[in-house]
Amino acid sequence: xxxxxxxxxxxxxxxxxxxxxxxxxxxxxxxxxxxxxxxxxxxxxxxxxxxxxxxxxxxxxxxxxxxxxxxxxxxxxxxxxxxxxxxxxxxxxxxxxxxxxxxxxxxxxxxxxxxxxxxxxxxxxxxxxxxxxxxxxxxxxxxxxxxxxxxxxxxxxxxxxxxxxxxxxxxxxxxxxxxxxxxxxxxxxxxxxxxxxxxxxxxxxxxxxxxxxxxxxxxxxxxxxxxxxxxxxxxxxxxxxxxxxxxxxxxxxxxxxxxxxxxxxxxxxxxxxxxxxxxxxxxxxxxxxxxxxxxxxxxxxxxxxxxxxxxxxxxxxxxxxxxxxxxxxxxxxxxxxxxxxxxxxxxxxxxxxxxxxxxxxxxxxxxxxxxxxxxxxxxxxxxxxxxxxxxxxxxxxxxxxxxxxxxxxxxxxxxxxxxxxxxxxxxxxxxxxxxxxxxxxxxx
Numbered sequence: 001x002x003x004x005x006x007x008x009x010x011x012x013x014x015x016x017x018x019x020x021x022x023x024x025x026x027x028x029x030x031x032x033x034x035x036x037x038x039x040x041x042x043x044x045x046x047x048x049x050x051x052x053x054x055x056x057x058x059x060x061x062x063x064x065x066x067x068x069x070x071x072x073x074x075x076x077x078x079x080x081x082x083x084x085x086x087x088x089x090x091x092x093x094x095x096x097x098x099x100x101x102x103x104x105x106x107x108x109x110x111x112x113x114x115x116x117x118x119x120x121x122x123x124x125x126x127x128x129x130x131x132x133x134x135x136x137x138x139x140x141x142x143x144x145x146x147x148x149x150x151x152x153x154x155x156x157x158x159x160x161x162x163x164x165x166x167x168x169x170x171x172x173x174x175x176x177x178x179x180x181x182x183x184x185x186x187x188x189x190x191x192x193x194x195x196x197x198x199x200x201x202x203x204x205x206x207x208x209x210x211x212x213x214x215x216x217x218x219x220x221x222x223x224x225x226x227x228x229x230x231x232x233x234x235x236x237x238x239x240x241x242x243x244x245x246x247x248x249x250x251x252x253x254x255x256x257x258x259x260x261x262x263x264x265x266x267x268x269x270x271x272x273x274x275x276x277x278x279x280x281x282x283x284x285x286x287x288x289x290x291x292x293x294x295x296x297x298x299x300x301x302x303x304x305x306x307x308x309x310x311x312x313x314x315x316x317x318x319x320x321x322x323x324x325x326x327x328x329x330x331x332x333x334x335x336x337x338x339x340x341x342x343x344x345x346x347x348x349x350x351x352x353x354x355x356x357x358x359x360x361x362x363x364x365x366x367x368x369x370x371x372x373x374x375x376x377x378x379x380x381x382x383x384x385x386x387x388x389x390x391x392x393x394x395x396x397x398x399x400x401x402x403x404x405x406x407x408x409x410x411x412x413x414x415x416x417x418x419x420x421x422x423x424x425x426x427x428x429x430x431x432x433x434x435x436x437x438x439x440x441x442x443x444x
Contacts, residue, residue, distance in 0.1 A: 010034060018047075025056025032064045039303030041071035059089040066098065071299040073281035075106055091120045093129045100137055101287045105295070108284040110141030128163065131155035135166055140287040145173040161190035168199050172206050172396050179203045194220070194227075201233045206397035210241040231333050231420035232362040236394055236401055246332055248391050248405045251417040254319035256372060259311035265412045268311070273375045273435055275308040276301075276349045285356075290395075290424065293356035294433075301347040301437065312437065313347070316372065316414055320344075320441060323368070323416045334418045337367055339443045347439035349374075352387075354432070358425040360393040360403075366419030366440030373409040375435040379428040380409050387428035389415060394422055409434070416441075 014031040021027045032047035048065035066081035082099035085092055096116050104113035117134045124130065135152045139145075149170035152163055168182035183203045186196040197216055204213035214237045220227075221234045238245045255265070262268040279299070285291040301309055320342060327338050345365060350358075354377065363369045371389055379386040390403030401422070407415050417423065419440060428434065 011038065023054055025051040025054040025058075025061075028054060029056055029058065029061045029064065032061065032068070036064055036068050036071075039071070039300035041068040041299055041303075044068035045072070057088065059085040059092050059095065062088065063092070063095050063098070066095070070098075070102060073279070073298075075102065075281065078102060086116070086120075091124050091127060091130070093120075093127075093133065096120045096130065097133050097287075100133070104137070104141055105282040105284055105286060110137070110143075113137060113141060126156050128155065128157055128160055132162055132166055135170070137287055139170070140285070145170045149174075149178075159185060159189060161186045161193060161196060164189060165195060165199050168203060169396070172203060176203065176207050180207065194224070194230075198229055198233060201237065202394075202396045205233065205236050205240060205394070206400060208240065208400055210237060213237040214241060225333065226337060228362055228364045228366060228420040231418075232422055235420065236422070239392075240400070247418055247421045250327075250334055250421070251391060251405065251407060251415065252323055252326070253407060253410075254323060254414045254416065256312075256315040256412050256414050257318050259315050261311070268308075268315070269374055269411050271308050272312055272437075275306050276374060276435060276437065277351070279349060280351045290358045290361035291350060291352075291356075292359060294350055294352035296351075297349045301349065301439075302344060312372075313344070316370075316439075319414050320368075320416070324441075333420065334367070337443050341444040342368075342441050343444040345440040345442045347437065349435070349437045351436075352425065352428075352434040354430050355427055356425075356434070357427040358423075359395045360390070360398075360422045360424035361395065362422055363419040363440050365442075367443055368416050368441040369419040369421075369423075370414060370416050370439050370441070371409075371423075372414040372437045373411055373435075374437060375433070376409050376411060377428055377430045377432040377434055379430045380434075385426045387434050388426050389423060390426055391417065391421055391423050393424055395424070409436075 011034060014034050017027045018031050028047050028051035032044045032051060035044035035047055045065060045068040048061055051061050062081050062085035066078045069078035069081055079102060082095050085095040099116045100113050114137060117130060117137060121130050135148050138151060139148050149167055152167045152170060164182045164186035168179045171179035171182060180203050183200040187200055190196050197220060201213050201217045217234045217237050220230045224230055235245045235247050258265045258268055279297045280295045282295045285294055286296055324342050327335055329335055329338060377387055385406050387409060389407040392404035394401035
């Protein structure tokens with residue numbers, strides 16, 4: 001069995017390969033790629049550069065290097081490395097996408113961000129992946145849904161499920177009938193693709209067609225009972241049909257422990273804010289995620305060697321363990337996976353600017369998800385829900401599915417909830433940002 005990238009054996013094997021073939025650029029590239037996956041960005045950069053010294057010059061290695069540089073906030077060098085990858089392979093979709101996103105996150109300007117995509121399309125105007133990338137970039141840099149839809153439906157080439165999926169998503173906000181046509185076509189073109197059935201369910205839910213949505217999603221839940229995206233839509237379908245569901249009741253707030261070496265939690269949070277803010281070196285949100293008008297760290301915080309961040313990781317151990325124990329066993333989708341043991345699957349920080357928010361979303365790779373509050377704007381105490389965490393809202397049908405529960409942020413508060421539960425952040429006013437750390441937990 002091939003070890004997972006997170007398996008220590010995988011790293012041992014890559015290191016052994018480099019030792020066994022000390023002149024091999026390929027071995028160094030493979031090590032660099034794994035180190036990047038592990039969040040060890042400085043080590044990944046070093047291995048990629050050794051690959052070049054050993055004669056390597058593959059665009060894939062330049063891409064690995066560029067991503068490692070982004071994770072270290074070396075943005076000028078990362079930009080150059082992405083362009084080196086594209087010089088060696090014009091139209092390299094991963095490099096085009098990552099370069100466009102880097103430009104967008106550095107400038108918050110969609111026009112220069114689109115330049116690499118336009119250049120690639122000029123070379124290969126029928127490249128479907130590039131047309132999909134252009135539409136995605138348009139969506140996240142501020143184009144309206146109808147314009148995005150026109151871009152997708154005007155792309156050359158035969159019908160394709162990826163295009164139909166994206167077109168259904170874009171059309172939902174202005175023409176549910178058109179969205180249904182695209183979703184049904186995606187299912188017909190790719191009946192084995194789970195994403196097509198999920199998109200069809202979203203469209204049925206947005207059209208308030210509870211029975212039709214349940215007819216799609218309930219068989220999927222039987223087939224893939226631990227899939228968080230399936231569970232998220234099953235919950236909405238049952239809610240629309242006025243059937244019992246149990247997700248919002250599984251939200252719990254905890255206070256993180258004060259780490260050793262700090263006199264109180266406030267002192268620790270002040271130091272944590274300083275450490276985490278250093279990692280927010282960009283201007284705006286990434287493409288393809290729920291975040292709007294804010295920044296997200298590019299590296300898994302579990303890999304940080306900052307002692308304050310490491311202290312945070314220790315400070316949440318107790319609350320998570322107590323939360324998991326408090327859930328206990330059960331037959332519902334959350335508790336039936338509860339082994340009593342857990343591990344953290346990823347950790348990142350988000351800094352929302354005033355007016356920023358998270359669109360409602362779920363975490364497909366989690367079991368439990370979280371939000372821990374480090375610094376908060378005054379608006380959270382203004383008497384409304386500004387800056388609060390809302391549960392149960394759906395981004396594709398906000399009028400049909402508004403939030404059903406709100407959780408008030410407080411400094412040092414850790415909110416834990418099922419990863420399949422829709423959650424988002426209410427926009428807030430004022431002149432101060434909202435700084436959080438989040439992570440996913442999975443059974444061990």
